[in-house]
Amino acid sequence: MLDLRKLRYFLTVAEELHFGRAALRLHLAQPPLTRQISAMEAELGFRLFDRTSRTVTLTAQGRSFLPYARAVLEQVELAQVMADKLAAGRAGQLALGYASSIALSDLFSQALQAFAQRFADVQLTLVEGASVSQWSQIADGRIDIGMSRMQPPCERSDIQSLSLGDEPLVAAISSDSPLAAQAQVTLAELSEHPLILFPADYGSGLNEAIEQLYRRDRLPVRPGPSGRQITSIIALVAAGQGVALVPRCAQALAKQGVTYRPLADPSATAPLLVLTRKQGRSQLVDAFMGVLDELLQARAPAVGL
Template sequence: MELRHLRYFVAVAEELHFTRAAERLHIGQPPLSQQIQALEAELGAQLLERNKRSVRLTEAGRLFLDDARRILALSEQAAITAQRAQRGEAGELRIGFTFSTPFTPYFATVINRYRQQFPHVSLTLHEIATLHQLEAIAARTLDLGFVRTPETTFPDAIQLTELRQDPLLLVLPVHHPLAAQKEVAVADLAGEAFVMYPKNAGTGIYIRIFRLCRAAGFIPRITQEAGEASTIIGLVAAGCGISVLPASFDRIRMDGVCYRPIADPQATTSLFLALREDETSPLVTAFVKLAEAAAQEEKRPAKPALVDNNNYE
């Protein structure tokens, strides 16, 4: 039994007239009659009662008509779904993002636009550190990801496209002597206690801080580690040390903490879109195009706000 047999039967059942059904299907009446007879023979059931003056459905025909309509509707929907998927308009897209990414207005803009333009695509979002994202993309458990500057080697199969560049900020207690400065050089942090992500957290910022400090002539003294930026900021507020984070985290307001720009021009981190070099999925292509267009709209890197929660400036 083929889909065309179902279409033929539905047309006859709705018209209850072989000539009109044949005209509707753009085929001859004799071939249509033959196809219906063949369908009944295959099913082993009479679907239509016909004589010279009328055609009517049997009980088997009425029941078969309901199922035939459902099957045809499903086949049409399957074709539409396949066509949407080919155009990148349907399916599932698995996207990773770093801990700092949701704090950038850019990320919200991209995700909202994509949902509006591609409502039939299921977005699965995963918060994962940069290096772990790159591994997941190479292993095909993620389709693409928003990552920070890796600062280390990563799988050759990964392609990175820079979307924006953000400054790094110094996070320190409001009563710290350096809080009186409008900006702070990395060299001024020698001897300070650092609160940082663990080395194995997979964040590029860990390596970035070490490189900045070594370039300034010292190795950072890590006295406390935490896996979440909000925890790091809370530990700074508790007097456990100072920290360096991407500027997007300055949106976390916490008593006892202030943020200061770092004077060194190399104290920046970039946000990249990562994907496999051999990626051919229309879903990924459509997302990349939208993300790159949104990045072009942002002509200038975000400027950090100078905010003290205890003393707003």
């Protein structure tokens, strides 16, 4: 099998068409270079150059072989560049899990954009899933980072959680409801209507935050239909199937037949968390966390997400 050193020798002689000049470029004496080219020709089974005392020219086989040799060396150079980027934590793969409502957050989209601009050689994979499902996926390496609305339980000591702040909740109401005419609504008023949530077995952090608010105020939850994505929840509101409490960023889903109203209680919020493994975090995970930190610093002291 040909080695890369001989390919470089061949390419240099092919470019110079002069063994003396090629030897100077390669920092070799001419006789060893001549021997290496001859050895390469013996390995290939054909002559690469026609040589006289005055001229060096490529043979027909040499001309045909030249682009393949050049391509191999170019790929080796690219591989070395990529290896250097991988070693420096500037290339590779990063899997990011997220709860469906978080995809609508400005912080989420800004983080993706800033990270992609700085780390163009990183293949970023997005994995949508409920907050609870992210815990096992982070632990076993299926995803590297999770953006969630639910704090992992104490027994998940293998997962690190960092708060990115709290996002105000707003009420999503059918536009023909009397509540839609109000400037703001209360939880007590909403409790008189069916509440549209994610399915109980879905593991939603948003469900948990909403149910805690109802329990805190000792309000009954009138179960309504459920949706597995924030878009389906908003569609059910538009269909007059009940009311929903959604993060303020969900107002970006400007669906006909749905009116969003702020809550009278400013403490009605949903958390936004970022989850990672405690052990074995990659440089790319640290880089993404750095991007998030910069964005949060730039937003301070703004309230909400």
